[in-house]
Amino acid sequence: MLIVPEREIAPLMTRAAAFDAVEKVFAAMAAGDAYNFPVVREALGHEEALYGFKSGFDRAGLTLGLKAGGYWPHNLQARGLINHQSTVFLFDPDTGRPTAMVGGNLLTALRTAAASSVSIRHLAREDAKVLGMIGAGHQAGFQLRAALEQRDFNKVIGWNLHPEMLPRLAEIASEAGLPFEAVGLDRMREADVIISITSSFAAILGADQVSPGTHIACMGTDTRGKQELDPRLLARAAVFTDDVAQSVTIGEAQHAVGQGLIAEADLTELGAVINATHPGRTSGDQITLFDGTGVGLQDLAVAAAVVELAVAKGVAIEVDI
Numbered sequence: 001m002l003i004v005p006e007r008e009i010a011p012l013m014t015r016a017a018a019f020d021a022v023e024k025v026f027a028a029m030a031a032g033d034a035y036n037f038p039v040v041r042e043a044l045g046h047e048e049a050l051y052g053f054k055s056g057f058d059r060a061g062l063t064l065g066l067k068a069g070g071y072w073p074h075n076l077q078a079r080g081l082i083n084h085q086s087t088v089f090l091f092d093p094d095t096g097r098p099t100a101m102v103g104g105n106l107l108t109a110l111r112t113a114a115a116s117s118v119s120i121r122h123l124a125r126e127d128a129k130v131l132g133m134i135g136a137g138h139q140a141g142f143q144l145r146a147a148l149e150q151r152d153f154n155k156v157i158g159w160n161l162h163p164e165m166l167p168r169l170a171e172i173a174s175e176a177g178l179p180f181e182a183v184g185l186d187r188m189r190e191a192d193v194i195i196s197i198t199s200s201f202a203a204i205l206g207a208d209q210v211s212p213g214t215h216i217a218c219m220g221t222d223t224r225g226k227q228e229l230d231p232r233l234l235a236r237a238a239v240f241t242d243d244v245a246q247s248v249t250i251g252e253a254q255h256a257v258g259q260g261l262i263a264e265a266d267l268t269e270l271g272a273v274i275n276a277t278h279p280g281r282t283s284g285d286q287i288t289l290f291d292g293t294g295v296g297l298q299d300l301a302v303a304a305a306v307v308e309l310a311v312a313k314g315v316a317i318e319v320d321i
């Protein structure tokens with residue numbers, strides 16, 4: 001069995017490799033070649049931690065495994081560790097033997113950024129110029145960097161509940177040579193692409209604060225009860241997702257479907273657009289919306305990619321188990 005420690009991931013894994021891995025596995029999911037197993041997520045009643053497993057099997061890529069981990073809210077202050085902790089375990093689908101154990105913290109950030117980036121590649125208008133960010137926490141910077149590679153953006157605008165966090169996004173925009181402006185939510189009407197990545201439990205973006213033709217990647221809602229968008233926005237949009245079952249239970253669509261504004265059958269897997277079995281955006285005026293809930297297969301795909309890179313570079317540690 002191979003071990004790829006967390007400290008080796010940053011020098012090995014690129015945004016391009018994460019993009020390719022996530023795009024391929026979304027395609028495999030929509031083709032019926034890969035499926036996610038039900039998610040387990042439990043409050044431990046210890047350290048106020050949330051712990052769980054995301055797992056699945058990709059028959060096309062022959063990737064089988066799970067990501068174990070969760071959220072320990074006191075890690076940073078009490079121990080100087082990051083609060084989100086995860087590890088990916090891969091298994092040989094022919095024998096069930098473990099093949100790899102891979103640090104999952106940076107990989108989670110990269111695969112999440114890759115998901116919104118894949119949605120922009122396949123659903124945003126080609127002439128998109130203004131990128132709107134809602135949220136400015138740990139994950140927002142990853143989403144922004146990956147998104148900027150997808151279109152010829154000339155400006156970034158951003159809103160965050162805690163505006164003092166916005167300068168981090170301004171720095172990333174400036175590294176890419178782009179101006180950044182902190183704006184009120186009404187100014188999101190200027191955006192051609194909007195990414196929401198917050199831990200909100202109530203709608204932030206209103207249905208009338210989005211212009212026709214916009215692509216929205218809604219990435220923060222990954223748990224029952226979380227919410228970032230007015231559900232009427234989903235009724236106005238063509239809605240795509242990584243996984244329909246997750247979208248209607250823990251994703252943004254849980255609210256619009258729960259209120260009867262849209263039906264489960266209105267949701268399309270992004271992989272169908274990648275596979276060209278669905279046309280995706282059908283007009284310049286259409287609002288497209290990607291509900292990115294975060295699936296186990298994304299974690300397995302990027303972990304398998306990084307194991308290959310680690311073996312090629314001779315930094316994977318081999319152990320007997």
Ligand code: NAD
Pocket residue numbers: 108112135136137138139140160161162165197198199200201204219220221222292293294295
């Ligand atoms: P973080 O704690 O670093 O940042 C949280 C962000 O949400 C900040 O911008 C903060 O200002 C904002 N915020 C907090 N409370 C809010 C509220 N009540 N209303 C509006 N905004 C609020 O977290 P992060 O690591 O950046 O993750 C952000 C969200 O993305 C989390 O909800 C996380 O669970 C989710 N996430 C989703 C995926 C996925 O695959 N879809 C993957 C990773 C993280």
